[in-house]
Amino acid sequence: xxxxxxxxxxxxxxxxxxxxxxxxxxxxxxxxxxxxxxxxxxxxxxxxxxxxxxxxxxxxxxxxxxxxxxxxxxxxxxxxxxxxxxxxxxxxxxxxxxxxxxxxxxxxxxxxxxxxxxxxxxxxxxxxxxxxxxxxxxxxxxxxxxxxxxxxxxxxxxxxxxxxxxxxxxxxxxxxxxxxxxxxxxxxxxxxxxxxxxxxxxxxxxxxxxxxxxxxxxxxxxxxxxxxxxxxxxxxxxxxxxxxxxxxxxxxxxxxxxxxxxxxxxxxxxxxxxxxxxxxxxxxxxxxxxxxxxxxxxxxxxxxxxxxxxx
Amino acid sequence: xxxxxxxxxxxxxxxxxxxxxxxxxxxxxxxxxxxxxxxxxxxxxxxxxxxxxxxxxxxxxxxxxxxxxxxxxxxxxxxxxxxxxxxxxxxxxxxxxxxxxxxxxxxxxxxxxxxxxxxxxxxxxxxxxxxxxxxxxxxxxxxxxxxxxxxxxxxxxxxxxxxxxxxxxxxxxxxxxxxxxxxxxxxxxxxxxxxxxxxxxxxxxxxxxxxxxxxxxxxxxxxxxxxxxxxxxxxxxxxxxxxxxxxxxxxxxxxxxxxxxxxxxxxxxxxxxxxxxxxxxxxxxxxxxxxxxxxxxxxxxxxxxxxxxxxxxxxxxxxxxxxxxxxxxxxxxxx
Numbered sequence: 001x002x003x004x005x006x007x008x009x010x011x012x013x014x015x016x017x018x019x020x021x022x023x024x025x026x027x028x029x030x031x032x033x034x035x036x037x038x039x040x041x042x043x044x045x046x047x048x049x050x051x052x053x054x055x056x057x058x059x060x061x062x063x064x065x066x067x068x069x070x071x072x073x074x075x076x077x078x079x080x081x082x083x084x085x086x087x088x089x090x091x092x093x094x095x096x097x098x099x100x101x102x103x104x105x106x107x108x109x110x111x112x113x114x115x116x117x118x119x120x121x122x123x124x125x126x127x128x129x130x131x132x133x134x135x136x137x138x139x140x141x142x143x144x145x146x147x148x149x150x151x152x153x154x155x156x157x158x159x160x161x162x163x164x165x166x167x168x169x170x171x172x173x174x175x176x177x178x179x180x181x182x183x184x185x186x187x188x189x190x191x192x193x194x195x196x197x198x199x200x201x202x203x204x205x206x207x208x209x210x211x212x213x214x215x216x217x218x219x220x221x222x223x224x225x226x227x228x229x230x231x232x233x234x235x236x237x238x239x240x241x242x243x244x245x246x247x248x249x250x251x252x253x254x255x256x257x258x259x260x261x262x263x264x265x266x267x268x269x270x271x272x273x274x275x276x277x278x279x280x281x282x283x284x285x286x287x288x289x290x291x292x293x294x295x296x297x298x299x300x301x302x303x304x305x306x307x308x309x310x311x
Numbered sequence: 312x313x314x315x316x317x318x319x320x321x322x323x324x325x326x327x328x329x330x331x332x333x334x335x336x337x338x339x340x341x342x343x344x345x346x347x348x349x350x351x352x353x354x355x356x357x358x359x360x361x362x363x364x365x366x367x368x369x370x371x372x373x374x375x376x377x378x379x380x381x382x383x384x385x386x387x388x389x390x391x392x393x394x395x396x397x398x399x400x401x402x403x404x405x406x407x408x409x410x411x412x413x414x415x416x417x418x419x420x421x422x423x424x425x426x427x428x429x430x431x432x433x434x435x436x437x438x439x440x441x442x443x444x445x446x447x448x449x450x451x452x453x454x455x456x457x458x459x460x461x462x463x464x465x466x467x468x469x470x471x472x473x474x475x476x477x478x479x480x481x482x483x484x485x486x487x488x489x490x491x492x493x494x495x496x497x498x499x500x501x502x503x504x505x506x507x508x509x510x511x512x513x514x515x516x517x518x519x520x521x522x523x524x525x526x527x528x529x530x531x532x533x534x535x536x537x538x539x540x541x542x543x544x545x546x547x548x549x550x551x552x553x554x555x556x557x558x559x560x561x562x563x564x565x566x567x568x569x570x571x572x573x574x575x576x577x578x579x580x581x582x583x584x585x586x587x588x589x590x591x592x593x594x595x596x597x598x599x600x601x602x603x604x605x606x607x608x609x610x611x612x613x614x615x616x617x618x619x620x621x622x623x624x625x626x627x628x629x630x631x632x633x634x635x636x637x638x639x640x641x642x643x644x645x646x
Contacts, residue, residue, distance in 0.1 A: 036447060039484040041409060041438035049435035056432075057423040130423075142419045143429075143480075145385060147436035148409040311342075311386040 041148040047157055050144065054161035069122060069169045073114050073176050081107040081181035104277055107187040111177045112270030113241035115170040116204065119266055120235055122169030123208025124215065124227070127162030131216030132224060135308060145309045154309075155213060155302040162209030167201055189274050196283075200269040203290035207262060210294055213301035217308045239263025244271060246279035265289040332396060332488050332519040333359035333382060339390030340377050340543075351377040353543035354391065359521060359536075361487070364514045366534035367523040368632060374543035375523035376416060379492050382521070383413045396487045409437075412481030416492040418473050420465040420480070427452060427461040429480055437484035451479040455509070471502035478509065489513065491522040495529060507532055527632040539636055546639040555630040561588055561600035563628040563637055566611045568595055570620035577618040581610060589638075595623075600638060 058065060084106075134141035144154055177187055191197055215227065238258050240248075245268050248255035258264050269286040271278055280286075340352040352374040359365045367375045380386030382393055384404035392399065398406040421429050427448050434444035452458045455475045460468055468476060474494060481489060494510070495503040510533060514520055524530055530537045531551050538548035547554055568575065575592045582590040586603035601607050604627065612622050628634050 036450075036483070036485045037439060037443045039409075039434075039437040039439055041436070041484075045438045046436050049432060052435065053421075053424070053432045056428065060423070138417045138419060140419045140421060142385060142413075142415060143421050143433075144436075146383070146408055146411075146413055147433075148405055148438075150405055309385065311380060 043149050043153055046147050046149045047153055050147065050154065050157045051161060058165070065165070068125070069118065069172045070176070072121065073118060073173045074180065076114060077107070077110065077176050077180045080110065081105070081185045085182040085185050105185050105187060107177055107181050107185055108189065108275050108278060109242065109244060111174070111187045111189050112274050113267045114177060115173045115270050116239060116263060116266035117236050117241045118169040118173050119166045119204050120208050120263055121232060123162050123166030123205060124212040124232065126165030127158055127209045127212025128216035128219070128227065131158065131213065132219065132221045135217070136221050141309060151306045151309055152302050155305040158213055159206060159209045159298055159301070162212050163205035166205040166208045170201060170205070187275065188277050192273050192276050197273045200273060200286070200290060203287070203294055204266040204269065206294040207290055207297060210298040210301050214297055214304060217301065217304040235261055235263045240267040244268070244278050245281055262289060262293050330361060331358055331394070332361045332363065333357060333394070333521060335382070335391065335393040337391035338378065338381060338388055338393050340381060340386060341389045350543055352381070355543070355545050357538060357545065357548070359519065361519050362517050364520045364533055364535045365522070366530040366537040367521070367540050368525070368527065368530045368537050369540035370525055373540045375540055376492050379490050379521070379523060383411055383490055384408055410487040412484070412486035412489045414477045414481045414489070414491045414494055416496065418477070420473060420476060422464070422466050424465055425461065426457060426463050426465055426468065426476055429465050429476060430483060433480050434483045447483055451483065455479045471498055471506070474498065474506060475509070488519045488521065491520065493523055493525065495524070495526065530632060537632065539632070539639060541640050547635065551632065554632065554635045561602060561634060561638060562604040562630060563634045564599045564601065564604055564607050564611065565626045566597050566615070566622055567624040568615055568620040569623045574618040574620055578611065578614055581607070581614065
């Protein structure tokens with residue numbers, strides 16, 4: 001069915017002078033169109049503005065974000081490297097630690113492990129939760145989706161914002177592990193390669209945020225609590241956080257099974273560059289999974305994101 | 312705009328007419344669901360000129376929002392084509408997003424930001440520097456009477472304020488076309504009339520506006536032209552006056568009877584009367600569409616009593632968008 005019309009009277013175009021009509025325009029709206037600066041959107045500017053928006057929100061929520069990033073590692077370290085050694089219950093962990101590579105403290109194992117754990121936790125929480133909110137009944141994501149960039153740029157921006165939170169979350173762990181422990185329980189850590197450390201941290205942050213994007217666009221918001229039971233907890237417990245991968249050799253099937261857990265490559269990667277006294281996975285495997293995984297999961301997440309935004 | 316035609320013959324596929332603000336050709340959207348295909352929009356062709364205030368009028372579920380969704384790039388058409396400001400929505404969605412402002416039906420304000428920040432960041436998304444964005448936000452807050460709420464979080468404002476903020480937000484980048492999806496749904500009458508004033512003022516400044524509504528009086532009050540939409544199709548389009556003179560020129564007389572409903576059949580004979588274009592019976596009521604309603608009501612009463620029916624209720628609707636709708640679809644608008 002087709003309808004056509006002749007154009008309206010000349011001069012009614014958006015660029016034309018205001019059309020006089022019965023009941024002249026209230027003064028207050030006169031400036032709405034004519035007074036605006038000419039917009040010049042570019043992908044770079046829009047991307048930067050979107051990131052600026054994330055940082056404005058992060059800044060506003062800084063206290064709660066900070067608490068979220070500090071409490072978990074602090075409690076872990078406090079219980080396992082202060083309380084347990086003090087009450088003489090740390091032997092079992094030390095035995096595990098010793099398996100990993102000679103005389104070493106549990107805090108040495110825990111430093112890279114907790115950093116990896118926080119990378120995952122913050123990367124996923126920082127990406128998935130906001131997304132699930134934005135996709136929920138009011139679909140506030142449409143606010144950002146109408147910005148003049150392809151939706152893939154918006155998806156990538158979500159990954160970058162989540163990765164930033166993961167990165168900071170991992171850094172917060174360092175002083176906590178270094179300074180909270182019983183005497184004699186300090187970690188044996190030094191950076192072997194700053195470039196590799198930065199590369200691993202950035203790649204791991206991007207990977208966890210990409211996972212967060214994928215989960216946030218796939219998960220049913222009503223089943224969010226499953227996130228902890230099905231993803232975060234198993235990934236952490238079986239992610240070589242509390243023991244090095246090499247120590248699993250006595251449970252061979254598990255040692256192989258955990259290789260499907262991307263978390264393992266984060267823990268082991270950080271172990272390689274921070275606590276070289278403990279054995280670790282081959283660096284090529286670590287870099288392959290972290291960088292390749294970030295690329296593949298990022299691509300998949302961007303696709304599911306597009307599919308969720310568009311109807 | 313007195314030469315508009317209603318239901319002109321289908322146009323052959325052609326590039327968008329130069330200067331058309333919105334053009335669609337046989338635009339379609341079919342959703343595939345577990346229970347089969349659902350045709351939300353079944354071939355809509357529209358032509359909206361720059362500066363026009365155009366209304367899509369139809370009941371809930373008519374396909375209005377889906378049509379707006381496709382024109383604003385967030386719904387992908389499954390057939391046909393559409394252009395906004397001459398830009399193909401499927402081929403260049405980013406180009407379209409640059410030229411449009413959208414006020415969706417649901418509240419999509421960024422709840423993590425304040426009222427002023429909603430405007431500031433939307434301005435920055437469109438390439439304004441931070442300083443220009445702040446100035447633009449101020450300007451719009453003043454224009455829309457929101458200055459005293461500027462620091463409140465976007466969750467705070469009342470329904471009317473939130474709607475005004477969403478319109479302000481849609482205008483930050485001087486869009487060529489402003490889309491409003493049921494802008495006054497759920498607002499109290501006072502707020503609605505205020506919003507109408509704002510929209511009229513925008514239109515007077517030359518803003519092209521496409522609005523959807525299920526309020527007849529809203530379409531009559533605001534729109535230069537209206538397309539009546541139902542079941543994913545445009546049933547008629549033109550100025551309100553044209554529509555009333557065309558398809559809906561009839562006065563509709565509805566009489567409800569008490570008595571044996573089977574006897575209603577006897578009243579169908581009225582259809583042969585000069586000036587009566589259509590007689591419909593529906594359960595306990597008879598609806599007569601007449602150019603000249605003169606004696607119809609009297610005859611409905613007397614013919615009814617001859618058939619053993621007594622009149623319970625009678626109503627007469629003068630030509631309006633409502634009678635246009637009734638004539639085109641054969642059903643009450645607010646069913």
